[in-house]
Each structure stands twice: as C-alpha cells, then as structure tokens.
Amino acid sequence: MNVVRWGALRQNVGLTVGLVTIAVLLLAAFLSPLPHNPLAPNAAATLAHPGSRYWFGTDTSGFDVFSRTIRAARLDLPLALLGTIVSMLIGVPVGLFASGRSRTAEALMRCLDVFQAFPLLILALAIVALTGNQLRNIVLAIAIINVPTFIRLVRSQSLTLRSARFVEAARAIGASERRVLLRHILPNAAAPITAQAALTAAQSIVVIAAMTFIGIGITPPQASWGAMIQTGSAQVATGGWWVSFFPGLAILIVVASFNLIADGAQRLLSPTSRG
Amino acid sequence: MRELETQFVTRRGTVRAVNGVSFQIATGELVGLVGETGSGKSATVRSIIGLVRKPGRVVGGEVRFLDEDLLTLPAGRLRKIRGSRISFIPQNPFAALHPVLKLDRQFENVIRAHKDVSRGECFDLAQQVLQRLAIPDPARVLGGYAHELSGGMAQRVVIGIALVLDPDLVIADEPTTGLDVTVQRQILDLIVELLADDRRAMLLVTHDLGVVAQYCHRVIVMYAGTVVESGPVDAVFRQPAHPYTRALLDAVPQPNKPLQILRGSIPSLIDYPRGCPFHDRCAFAFARCGEETPHLGRLNNSREYACHLPQGLIAESVEARTEAR
Amino acid sequence: MSLVKLEHVSKTFKRDKGSTLYAVNDVSLTIDRGETVGLIGESGAGKSTIGRLALRLQTPDAGVITFEGQDLAELSKQSLSAVRARMTVVFQEPYQSLNPRMNVGEIVGEPLVIHERRLGRSERRQRVVDALEHVALGQTFLDRYPAELSGGQQQRVGIARAIVTRPSFVVLDEPTSSLDLSVRAQVLQLLGDLQKEFDLAYLFISHDIHSVEHLSSRLAVMYLGQIVEIGPAAAVFTDPLHPYTQALLSAALSADPDVKPARFLLRGEIPSPTNLPRGCFLHGRCPLGTDECTRAPVPLHHAVAAHEVACLKA
Numbered sequence: 001m002n003v004v005r006w007g008a009l010r011q012n013v014g015l016t017v018g019l020v021t022i023a024v025l026l027l028a029a030f031l032s033p034l035p036h037n038p039l040a041p042n043a044a045a046t047l048a049h050p051g052s053r054y055w056f057g058t059d060t061s062g063f064d065v066f067s068r069t070i071r072a073a074r075l076d077l078p079l080a081l082l083g084t085i086v087s088m089l090i091g092v093p094v095g096l097f098a099s100g101r102s103r104t105a106e107a108l109m110r111c112l113d114v115f116q117a118f119p120l121l122i123l124a125l126a127i128v129a130l131t132g133n134q135l136r137n138i139v140l141a142i143a144i145i146n147v148p149t150f151i152r153l154v155r156s157q158s159l160t161l162r163s164a165r166f167v168e169a170a171r172a173i174g175a176s177e178r179r180v181l182l183r184h185i186l187p188n189a190a191a192p193i194t195a196q197a198a199l200t201a202a203q204s205i206v207v208i209a210a211m212t213f214i215g216i217g218i219t220p221p222q223a224s225w226g227a228m229i230q231t232g233s234a235q236v237a238t239g240g241w242w243v244s245f246f247p248g249l250a251i252l253i254v255v256a257s258f259n260l261i262a263d264g265a266q267r268l269l270s271p272t273s274r275g
Numbered sequence: 276m277r278e279l280e281t282q283f284v285t286r287r288g289t290v291r292a293v294n295g296v297s298f299q300i301a302t303g304e305l306v307g308l309v310g311e312t313g314s315g316k317s318a319t320v321r322s323i324i325g326l327v328r329k330p331g332r333v334v335g336g337e338v339r340f341l342d343e344d345l346l347t348l349p350a351g352r353l354r355k356i357r358g359s360r361i362s363f364i365p366q367n368p369f370a371a372l373h374p375v376l377k378l379d380r381q382f383e384n385v386i387r388a389h390k391d392v393s394r395g396e397c398f399d400l401a402q403q404v405l406q407r408l409a410i411p412d413p414a415r416v417l418g419g420y421a422h423e424l425s426g427g428m429a430q431r432v433v434i435g436i437a438l439v440l441d442p443d444l445v446i447a448d449e450p451t452t453g454l455d456v457t458v459q460r461q462i463l464d465l466i467v468e469l470l471a472d473d474r475r476a477m478l479l480v481t482h483d484l485g486v487v488a489q490y491c492h493r494v495i496v497m498y499a500g501t502v503v504e505s506g507p508v509d510a511v512f513r514q515p516a517h518p519y520t521r522a523l524l525d526a527v528p529q530p531n532k533p534l535q536i537l538r539g540s541i542p543s544l545i546d547y548p549r550g551c552p553f554h555d556r557c558a559f560a561f562a563r564c565g566e567e568t569p570h571l572g573r574l575n576n577s578r579e580y581a582c583h584l585p586q587g588l589i590a591e592s593v594e595a596r597t598e599a600r
Numbered sequence: 601m602s603l604v605k606l607e608h609v610s611k612t613f614k615r616d617k618g619s620t621l622y623a624v625n626d627v628s629l630t631i632d633r634g635e636t637v638g639l640i641g642e643s644g645a646g647k648s649t650i651g652r653l654a655l656r657l658q659t660p661d662a663g664v665i666t667f668e669g670q671d672l673a674e675l676s677k678q679s680l681s682a683v684r685a686r687m688t689v690v691f692q693e694p695y696q697s698l699n700p701r702m703n704v705g706e707i708v709g710e711p712l713v714i715h716e717r718r719l720g721r722s723e724r725r726q727r728v729v730d731a732l733e734h735v736a737l738g739q740t741f742l743d744r745y746p747a748e749l750s751g752g753q754q755q756r757v758g759i760a761r762a763i764v765t766r767p768s769f770v771v772l773d774e775p776t777s778s779l780d781l782s783v784r785a786q787v788l789q790l791l792g793d794l795q796k797e798f799d800l801a802y803l804f805i806s807h808d809i810h811s812v813e814h815l816s817s818r819l820a821v822m823y824l825g826q827i828v829e830i831g832p833a834a835a836v837f838t839d840p841l842h843p844y845t846q847a848l849l850s851a852a853l854s855a856d857p858d859v860k861p862a863r864f865l866l867r868g869e870i871p872s873p874t875n876l877p878r879g880c881f882l883h884g885r886c887p888l889g890t891d892e893c894t895r896a897p898v899p900l901h902h903a904v905a906a907h908e909v910a911c912l913k914a
Contacts, residue, residue, distance in 0.1 A: 164696065165691055165693060165696035165697045166696060166697050166698055166699045166700075168657065168691075168697075169689070169691060169697045169698075169758075169761075170699070170710070171657060172655060172657055172684065172688065172689045173684055173685075173688065173710060173711040173714060173761065173765075174681040174682070174684030174685065174711070174714050174715060175710070175714055176681070176714075179714070183699075183702075183710075184699050187699075187701040188699070188700065188701055190701075311780035311781060311782060311783075312751065312780050426643075455642035455643055455807070455870065456642060456807065456848060456851040456852060457642065457847060457848070457851045459851070460851045460853075482780065482781060483853070484781070485852065485853030485854055486853055488853065488854065488856060489853045489854070512856065522782065523781060523782060526781050526782045526784065526785040527781065527810070528784070528785065528788065528808075528810040528811050528813070528814050536785050536786055536789055537782040537785065537786070538786075540750060540752070540783075
C-alpha cells in the first residue's frame with residue numbers, strides 16, 4: 001500500500017529538517033564519541049564558562065554540559081517515542097472500537113469524559129509517586145495522559161469516514177466490518193494520527209523533563225534534560241546560565257522538530273496533497 | 276472583451292488555463308458560455324472579475340467593460356465595479372451565503388459597501404428585489420438564516436443580492452445545477468424576465484445545452500482554454516460550424532436517436548498540443564490541424580469559429596475524413 | 601420469477617429534531633433478468649433510498665424485498681454477504697466512491713478478495729484486467745490512484761468494480777450526473793454494452809430523463825417516496841398519464857432550439873418529506889386537483905396494459 005510518496009520528501013522541507021534533526025540527535029547520543037565522559041565529572045573544573053575546552057561549560061559538579069546534553073537524548077528521546085507508541089497501541093484500537101454504535105462504546109466515551117476531567121499531569125505524577133520511582137512509570141504516565149487524545153481522534157476520524165461514500169461502497173461489495181475498519185477507515189485516518197503522534201512525542205519530551213526535574217525516574221549520574229535544568233536552576237541567579245540553558249535549548253529544538261514532523265506528515269499523507 | 280489570456284503557473288509546469296479567449300457581450304444580451312470540465316470557462320470568468328488566485332495569474336489581454344480595462348484597474352476601483360456594476364451568481368447558493376449572518380445583514384453588507392444608505396433603506400431595497408423574485412413573505416425571509424431555505428429559495432436570494440445594486444452585467448456560474456428540474460425552470464424564467472425588464476446583460480456559464488438552447492441569445496463554446504465557436508444560439512445549434520460543437524450537440528441523449536460517442540479526452544493544459552487542441556478527437560482533421568493553431572475567424576456577420584476547414588462544417592463538401600477514433 | 605422484487609416497502613428516517621422523514625412510502629417494484637428499470641424523480645423523491653433498500657444497505661420498516669427468490673431479511677450475515685457478489689452498485693460521485701488510498705487494481709480486485717478467496721493472485725489479476733478491459737481501461741491503470749484519473753475514468757473503475765464478480769443485478773445510482781456531457785454518452789453506451797454481454801439487470805436511478813430513457817425498458821416515476829406512474833419506457837415518455845410526470849417531462853429543456861418546451865408547470869415547491877400532504881401527494885400543486893384528491897392516498901391502478909398510474913384524473 002503506497003502510503004507515502006518518497007519523492008515528495010524532497011519538497012517537504014519542514015518534515016525533512018525535523019526528521020533529520022531527531023535522527024542526528026539519536027545517533028549522536030548512542031553512537032558518537034563525546035568530548036568528555038558525561039558520567040564522570042571533572043571536579044577540578046566546576047562551573048567553567050563555555051569555551052574551547054568545554055563547549056557548553058560545566059556544572060557545579062564538573063560535568064561537561066555539552067556531553068551530558070547529548071547523552072541525555074539517550075534517555076529522553078526513546079522514552080518519549082516509547083510513550084507515544086504505547087499510547088497509540090492502546091488508543092487506536094480503542095478509538096476504532098469506540099466509533100461503533102454499541103452501548104459499550106457509549107459507556108466508554110462517558111468514562112473517558114470523567115477521566116479527562118482530572119488534570120492528567122497531576123494524575124500521572126500521583127500514579128508514579130504511588131507506584132515507585134522507575135523509568136517504566138514515566139512511560140505509564142505519558143500513556144495515561146495521551147491515550148484519551150488518541151481515542152478521541154481516532155474515533156472522530158472513524159465516525160467521519162464511516163459515512164464516506166467509499167466506505168458505503170466497501171459495504172456494498174460485502175466487506176466485513178473488520179475489513180472496512182482496517183482497509184478503508186484506518187489508512188485514511190493515517191494522516192491525522194501520524195501528526196498527532198508527532199505532537200504527542202513533542203509533548204512527552206516536556207512531560208519527561210518535568211518528571212526528571214523533580215527527580216522521578218532517574219538516579220544520578222544519569223543524564224536527562226529535566227534533571228540538568230534542575231541542577232542548573234540555582235546557578236542562574238548567580239550567573240552560571242549555561243547549565244540550564246543548553247538542556248533547555250535541546251528540549252526546544254526537539255519539540256520544534258517534532259512539530260515540524262507533525263506538520264509535514266499531515267501534508268504528505270493527506271490524499272489531497274497530490275499537486 | 277478581447278484577447279484575454281490567463282495562465283496559471285503551478286509546480287508541475289505552466290497550466291494554460293485560458294489561451295487567447297476573446298468575445299463580446301452587448302447590453303441586454305444573454306450569452307451562454309458553454310464548455311466541459313477543463314474548458315477554461317470558470318477560469319475565464321474569474322479572470323474577468325479579478326478573482327484569480329495564486330498560483331494563477333492573468334498574463335495577457337484586456338477586458339473592456341464599458342470603457343475601462345478591468346485588468347489594469349487598481350484594486351479599489353475594481354472592487355467598486357465588482358458588486359455594483361458587474362455582479363456574480365455562484366453555483367452553490369449555500370456556499371455563497373454566510374451561514375451565521377441573518378439575510379438582511381448580508382444584503383446590507385453588499386449594499387453599503389457601494390452606496391451610502393441607511394439600514395432601513397437597505398431592507399427596503401432587499402425586500403423589493405426579493406419580491407420581484409417571487410419569494411413569498413420577503414420580510415420574514417430576510418429576518419432568517421440561509422440554512423432555513425430550500426435550494427430554490429436560497430438561489431433566489433443569491434440572485435437577489437446580485438441584482439440589488441442594478442448591475443449592468445451579471446455573471447452566473449451554473450446557477451441552476453443541483454436544483455430540481457421544475458425549480459430550475461422557474462428560476463430561469465425569472466432571470467430572463469428580470470434581465471429583459473432592465474436591459475441587463477448576462478453571461479451564463481453552463482454545461483447544460485438545453486438551458487442555452489432555450490434561454491440564451493448567443494452562445495460561446497469553449498474547449499481546452501480557447502473559444503472554438505460563437506454566434507446566435509439558433510444558428511449555432513442548428514448548424515454548428517466547429518466539429519466540437521457538433522460533437523457536443525450529438526452527445527446529448529435524445530429520444531429516438533442513437534448515441535454518438537466522442538472518443539478521447541481533453542488535452543493536457545500543461546503540455547499544450549500543437550495546432551488545434553481538438554484535432555486528435557476530430558473526425559474532420561487533416562494535416563494542417565496538427566501543425567497550426569486555428570484562429571478565431573468570422574463565418575459571417577454574427578458568427579465566429581476557430582477551425583481550419585473553410586466555413587467549418589457548414590461547407591457542403593465536408594465529409595468525415597477518418598472514422599471517429 | 602423476477603430477479604428483484606420490492607413489495608409494499610416503506611422506509612422512514614428519524615431526524616435529530618424528532619421529526620420523521622418519510623423517504624419511501626408503500627412502494628412495489630419488480631425487476632426481471634436482463635431488463636432495465638429506470639427510476640426518475642427529483643431530489644427527495646426517495647429514489648436513492650430504493651436503490652439502497654434493494655441492495656440491503658438499508659433495511660425497510662415495512663414490506664418485503666426479495667432477490668433471486670430469497671427474502672433478504674431472512675438471510676444470515678454470511679449469506680447476505682455472499683449475495684453481494686451478485687448484486688452490486690455504481691454510485692453517483694465517482695471520486696468519492698473510491699478509496700483514495702487504494703490503487704485501481706486493489707479497488708477492482710477487492711470484491712474478488714472478499715467473495716472468491718480461492719483465486720490465486722495471478723488469477724485474480726487476470727480477472728481484474730479483464731474487468732478493466734471491459735470498461736475500456738488498459739493494464740496501465742492497475743497502479744494508478746483515483747486522484748490521478750479523470751471523472752470518466754473514475755466512473756469506469758467504479759463500473760469495473762461492479763462487474764468483476766459477474767453479478768446479475770446492478771443498481772446505477774445517478775451514474776452519469778457528475779460527468780461531463782461528452783463523457784456521459786461514452787458511459788451510457790458502455791453500460792448498454794455490458795448489459796447485453798452479461799445479461800445484467802439494471803435499476804437506473806436518475807433525475808435526467810433523457811439518459812434514463814435510453815437504456816430503460818420500463819420507467820417508474822417517483823414523487824415524495826411514492827411511485828406515481830410506471831410502465832413501458834416509450835409509453836411513459838411519449839404519453840405520460842400522471843400530472844407530475846407531465847410536469848417533469850415538460851421541465852426538461854431540449855438542446856434543440858426549435859423544440860419549445862410545453863409549459864406544464866406545477867405551482868409551488870416540493871413539500872418536505874417530513875410533512876406529507878394528505879390524500880394525493882401532489883394535490884396543492886396540481887392543476888387538475890379537486891377535493892376528491894385530498895381524501896385518501898391514491899394507489900396505482902392500471903390505465904393501459906402494463907402502464908399504471910396513481911391519479912384519480914388520469
């Protein structure tokens with residue numbers, strides 16, 4: 001099923017930039033050698049200014065901010081992606097189911113309404129606090145926050161598409177409900193779902209940063225942007241701006257890249273994007 | 276209007292939507308502009324009223340209205356003309372009417388953009404025009420919304436908006452497509468009546484030959500962005516000069532007549548073919564047709580056509596040279 | 601035995617505001633093997649609903665619909681699905697009826713995937729190519745997507761999809777209304793050829809009288825969910841008995857400027873199908889109407905052999 005037109009990638013600048021940035025960051029985090037060991041501080045060079053030796057400077061413990069910023073991508077990015085994937089794995093099938101006309105579907109939507117009445121970030125933090133300070137709970141938290149969004153999106157797409165003429169045509173040729181869902185409705189909802197996935201990833205980065213900021217999920221000397229911002233927050237007032245600034249910048253770049261991907265994916269996958 | 280040329284530049288190449296289109300409309304005339312999808316009739320109309328959007332541009336020609344060339348006018352002047360001297364009736368009334376504004380406000384917006392009158396006067400003007408359009412209880416209709424109306428009523432309201440400022444020229448883009456046949460007749464009869472009363476001219480864009488045959492004085496036939504024939508309706512329909520006109524007339528299913536098929540499809544407007552755009556589907560084509568583009572020439576005092584056949588199909592000696600492919 | 605039979609079928613829809621829309625009111629219709637029944641009427645007449653009822657894409661509120669002798673209401677889900685290989689549909693808007701994410705080969709092949717599972721991939725491909733050739737589209741179209749095709753080509757793909765399982769009955773729901781004039785004739789001729797070759801029965805729904813009349817052996821005229829006249833196409837066309845049919849025919853504009861239309865016009869507009877008039881549905885607009893017409897709904901009765909009309913004045 002030819003869903004993506006690869007040639008169009010060349011024309012879709014935003015999408016390419018976004019994808020390349022994320023890819024580069026991931027590769028750098030996992031593969032490339034870093035100027036200084038991000039996990040071994042140099043106690044002699046604490047709070048050094050950014051310069052030729054320590055490109056982004058060092059923090060109060062002597063960690064090289066540059067190396068740690070890159071290294072943090074090893075944690076934050078995969079977490080965000082994993083959280084997004086889990087949200088989709090749960091949200092998409094439930095959303096498809098919820099677009100049916102059964103009573104359970106109706107009941108489900110009402111439960112969802114109640115669920116979303118809570119401030120989900122707080123809820124997620126509460127759950128994580130209760131269940132323990134582990135990485136997988138961050139993924140759980142992201143899923144809790146984002147599953148409802150996917151359910152609603154997929155459901156509304158599915159509802160709209162159900163009354164599309166080609167879906168009626170599929171029924172007219174005898175397609176089963178399952179076939180209609182998987183072969184007709186889902187592929188045509190791919191564009192908004194993919195875009196939403198990218199947006200979810202973007203938002204997850206921020207959620208992860210929030211959690212590691214308050215110390216959930218990581219143990220020092222693991223690197224994570226949120227934690228780094230936290231350690232640097234005290235230095236900002238006294239002039240050591242670089243400790244918090246660069247991780248913050250990293251978050252900004254990653255979020256922007258995901259947004260570009262979302263936008264580009266939307267344009268690329270919509271059937272009307274053919275000239 | 277003379278030699279209007281509109282080109283659209285898109286990523287895939289230059290789409291020559293309107294190529295050297297020329298025609299004239301006299302006062303009080305009802306002219307039908309006929310063509311199929313891709314003939315350029317919508318683009319032509321939009322070029323006339325200046326609504327060509329990116330990535331399209333009008334790249335040549337002039338559009339003379341009364342004494343001014345519409346293409347060279349500054350935007351402000353064009354806007355003044357558009358709406359009060361030249362008005363437009365679009366195809367889908369519900370797309371043209373604001374869904375959330377009451378109808379009297381919509382009339383107001385149009386009237387007050389051009390004339391300095393009070394709201395009460397606007398209401399009166401609107402009421403008058405709706406009454407002429409046989410809308411029962413116009414006051415109540417004006418106080419309501421577009422979605423409360425049936426298709427026929429809504430189209431009448433849109434026509435009302437188009438006529439309320441007494442324009443000299445009304446351009447209607449398929450105004451009755453999608454309406455029921457009986458309603459279509461009612462509306463067309465009304466339009467013709469109103470035009471005759473006020474000596475207005477109208478350019479009626481349509482693909483329905485029946486409408487043209489029964490209501491229009493003159494007809495202009497377009498194909499692939501050019502005019503292929505024009506003239507008085509009776510003459511053109513009884514004895515078409517251009518092979519495409521003849522093919523179009525033959526393609527209308529009529530009782531007791533076998534269907535005549537026109538094979539092939541319209542040429543690409545990007546890779547514009549050499550010579551006559553119709554030559555690959557024409558049963559009468561010969562060598563010159565593939566080489567040289569025919570220009571619009573005069574058949575007689577009132578008719579023009581663009582074909583290499585001398586006198587088009589009217590000449591007695593013309594026979595189909597090849598089987599319709 | 602008729603191929604398709606509708607007996608006293610009615611269908612209503614509930615609107616959001618609580619009102620009821622009476623789409624189809626006590627309609628009976630038969631379609632025999634190989635014949636074309638034309639169904640004409642204006643919008644809101646219920647023609648498309650009849651088409652959908654015949655295909656069981658909707659279920660009637662009253663009445664019985666049989667196909668090949670079987671009552672559709674009594675079929676199990678599987679049997680009903682299997683029957684869909686034998687009764688198919690071509691829709692009005694060609695682009696909308698094709699899944700934009702599937703290519704032509706997949707679209708036309710899907711009915712085979714559903715109904716003839718034992719077919720191997722190459723066999724299926726052969727059948728698809730065969731169907732495409734029957735609608736004058738070559739093999740090169742297999743990989744193309746709907747957005748790359750013209751309106752006429754898209755409609756041909758829809759037709760190919762409808763015949764690939766060798767059905768006996770095809771519902772044509774305004775198949776040419778969205779197409780250009782010159783393409784209409786091509787498609788109509790194609791439909792005629794296919795009918796002869798495969799002995800297809802058609803229910804040709806349209807508001808364009810001239811297209812319908814060409815292919816139809818019998819013609820039924822609908823108004824507000826009722827059949828007001830039905831008979832041999834030629835008879836209905838040249839000698840319409842019901843005032844509504846007369847109005848409909850006279851409203852059609854001929855492309856021949858010498859032919860002036862007769863001025864038989866109805867007053868007013870079609871009433872809403874949520875608020876049906878009492879008695880004869882046309883009274884109030886009909887120039888022939890009298891008090892007699894308001895008393896009770898008028899049933900179809902035989903005027904001349906095989907030509908029925910529902911009018912007290914005919």
